[in-house]
Amino acid sequence: MQIIEEISKNRINKSASGSILQKICLDKLQLNPLPNHKSEIWRMANKSKLARFLDYKINHDFYKPNIPYENESQKVIRLIIGDHKKINIKEQEWEIKELDDQKILNLIQHKLLESDSTQNWSALLNHLLTNEKNICGLNIKGRNLPHLEIITNSKNNLFNSRTLIINIEKNTEVEISQINLGDDNSSLSNSSYLYLEEDSQVNHGIVSYGKYKSHLINSLNVFQKKNSVYNLGSLQFKFDFGRLEININQIEGNAKTNIKGMQITQDNEQISTYAKIAFNGPNGFLDQLNKSLARDRSHSVFEGLIVVPRIAQKTDASQLSRNLLLSNYAKIDTKPQLEIIADDVKCMHGATISQLNENELFYMRSRGLTLEQASKLQLRSYYQEIISFLPISKERWDLLALLLKNK
Amino acid sequence: MKSKKETKKPLLEIHDLFASTENLTILKGVNISINPGEIHAIMGRNGCGKSTLSKIIAGHPSYEITGGKIKLSGTDIEPLEPEERAQSGIFLGFQYPIEIPGVSNLEFLRVATNARRKFLKKEELDTFEFEDLVKEKLEIVKMEPTFLNRSINQGFSGGEKKRNEILQMALLEPKIAILDETDSGLDIDALRIVASGIKKIANENCGIILITHYQRLLDEIKPDFVHVMANGKIIKTGNSELALELEKNGYEWTDKFIDKT
Incomplete structure (x- = not known):
């Protein structure tokens, strides 16, 4: 090194x-x-x-x-x-x-x-x-x-x-x-x-x-x-x-934070997101969604932490991690966490790990779409939620095309 | 003397079909033959295997054919993937149409229609040509064009979902349409719209299977044959009078036709 x-x-x-x-x-x-x-x-x-x-x-x-x-x-x-x-x-x-x-x-x-x-x-x-x-x-x-x-x-x-x-x-x-x-x-x-x-x-x-x-x-x-x-x-x-x-x-609290993030891993890659959101005043707001998609033998990590000290009363915070595991050999570690001392707050966190939805795939295939076309449409919808949140126009950076071309 | 219909070759032939899922045998020797232009109704208690039969014909990967044959226009379809069956002309109208957030209905319908057109060796439609076609078909099910801009079935009412299924049927022009409880969850007006849509799409080259529990759909669409299923097989076949008898006497009346062996 x-x-x-x-x-x-x-x-x-x-x-x-x-x-x-x-x-x-x-x-x-x-x-x-x-x-x-x-x-x-x-x-x-x-x-x-x-x-x-x-x-x-x-x-x-x-x-x-x-x-x-x-x-x-x-x-x-x-x-x-x-x-x-x-x-x-x-x-x-x-x-x-x-x-x-x-x-x-x-x-x-x-x-x-x-x-x-x-x-x-x-x-x-x-x-x-x-x-x-x-x-x-x-x-x-x-x-x-x-x-x-x-x-x-x-x-x-x-x-x-x-x-x-x-x-x-x-x-x-x-x-x-x-x-x-x-x-x-x-x-x-x-x-x-x-x-x-x-x-x-x-x-x-x-x-x-x-x-x-x-x-x-x-x-x-x-x-x-x-x-x-x-x-x-x-x-x-x-x-x-x-x-x-x-x-x-x-x-000072009294602020709003909205986060939507996504990481996509393939081959032997490792991509991680660590997020710490600290509320140092009352009436803070957070809405966070982190998505990941892992293929091949790759590894995706998300660790989130919401810190709500006593001063941060009336905080309203949500941190969700949604993950797609597309290979038996890929690995996803996800850990959204809360550290709350204030007693009048609304905080939630959660994580899901799933595979491509079989029922959705069958529905599309039963209309003549190939497995590849159906998977692509499903992934497109998975990606779109995050891409549409990015303040980047398709004309300047066609991220969806980049992602769909990626693998 | 044979009728005109009887001289046609069957579109769909199901012969002694056995099928299972997760080591549980559900279909236990189903036989049915559907000619072009015929409408068949399949009725039966919950869990008798009606929906399983429809999914197996459409190629659902969770089910395994353990015996018998399904032929579409004389060709065994067992080796075909679900999409190949759909492209060949099999259409399944879902009892519970799936919601797919983020996937545009319009784009989905266009890709599906072009997959079928490609199989039929027809020219594929570009976005503008497809919009013209789909607008024409929307009238069949009395749907507003705004439906097309939404995600597939997302936020649709029960009636809208079923109309969307019939719209797909209209676009795909199938050889065999299996409509699994298309009438469930519909109010009287929606049922009439759906039934009228099915009648407009039905033609002498297409066979239709209506899976239903209720006479009210069959009041709108008169079937040529009614089959009663129980314990994974068809135990009685008749004409539309049979549905009326079922409505009057309930399924208990058909128990005597179950082969206890």
Whole structure:
């Protein structure tokens, strides 16, 4: 594991301007360079795949990704992290400008200082290995903004690290899609921070898809102030090792979070989603659905945790995990959990694991559809629920076609 | 002198059919022959094997044929998959049509219709051509075009589901249509719409099997033959008068026809 060796031997380049953050991360990681496999959020992680993730040479250079869909339009602003494109746009109703280094430091320093190398190992590693060229910080305000499409990508035989920090000002409404593209035999580490001020709304889509032996760790940290609405749709597929860590903090309660996510695994892949939603005030709302579909000898993991302390009275939270197991050799681990101290709350969680519905298949076959056509239609309906929640238009990214083509 | 119907070759022949599921024998020697243009009613107590017979003809994978033959136009259909049977012209109208969330009714009907058309060596229909066809067929079952944009049977009332089945029958133009308790759960008006739809679709080239418990469907669609099933076989066959006798005397009256051996 090249990267761990470099951390342990203190050979990581600390000369970049983000060195305050890097120093914090390095100190923490030198104590525990690898995640603790006994901890809840790492016990399912495949050790050899994690080792492979850490076994590429660190790359700070930009390589333009091969993007199959149309470029920027009037309705869409496309950013590729690392390509040095500056963005400072001010229109009548809205404004997007880059955050300066000090503001970035202010936003994430406290988060990193209180991070520990078990719960936040992915974020610590990301900040340690991301140089300033690969950090994108944005401040967004206003309404009727164009869709913001942010792309991160890896290059084959290299370890690539990107960080995204977005501050969403009061009363702002914005749609953001993040596309993480994994190259053959590569690793991509991505950390995102979204700060939602009061009365703001973000419709956020994260789509991650790789190629042959792509590896990804994507950590997402969302901080919601009161009366904010955060909608997240996520989709992960085609990663030999893929991991999405969602941390949502309703700082003052009185906020709404809706999450619909899906991960699809095949061959020998392992894809996981960890979601921790913490309510730190009353009247918080969560509606979360995580779907997975596992084929061949693959492994899909979902671990969810809803934390409702005493202060979070009248919380209304639901976390469901629905899974399709399409092979006798595939494996699905799912564990939605509640940690409730407040006594006046409405919380539910649940999980199902099933196979394609035999009655539905027979019904379609009895009308002349082949087993393949019927299965495809069933899968299409399974996928559609999540895809329709993503704020990404079919014209720009035909995700359904990608998924149906996948296998 | 033989009637015109009798000179035709049977569309569906079921000969000494035995079938089981999960090691339980359900059909124990069913014999039936259906000629083009004929309407047969199958009646019998709950659990006598009527629905099982319909599913076995349609090729439900949970059932195994352990003896006998089913032939469609002289060809043994046992080796055929359910979709091949449907493409060949067998249609099963479900007692409980399945809801499939997220799958558009229109898309499903188009794929199904084209699968049948392909088998019949007819040109497949593109989206626009199919919309014209389906709108024409919708009138048969008095359905609004908005049904097409919904997911298959999702949120449909009982009557709407049954009408959707008859719409599918109209589109697929089957050789043999087996309608399993199509009348169950229908109010009088819906029953009339469904019955009228079936009569419009029925023609001299198509055979129909109506599985039912009630005379009221047979008041609307007069069958040529009525069969009574008990214990996995047909124990009595007659004309439409037999259904009236059943209505009057109940199934106990037919017990005397059960072969106790």
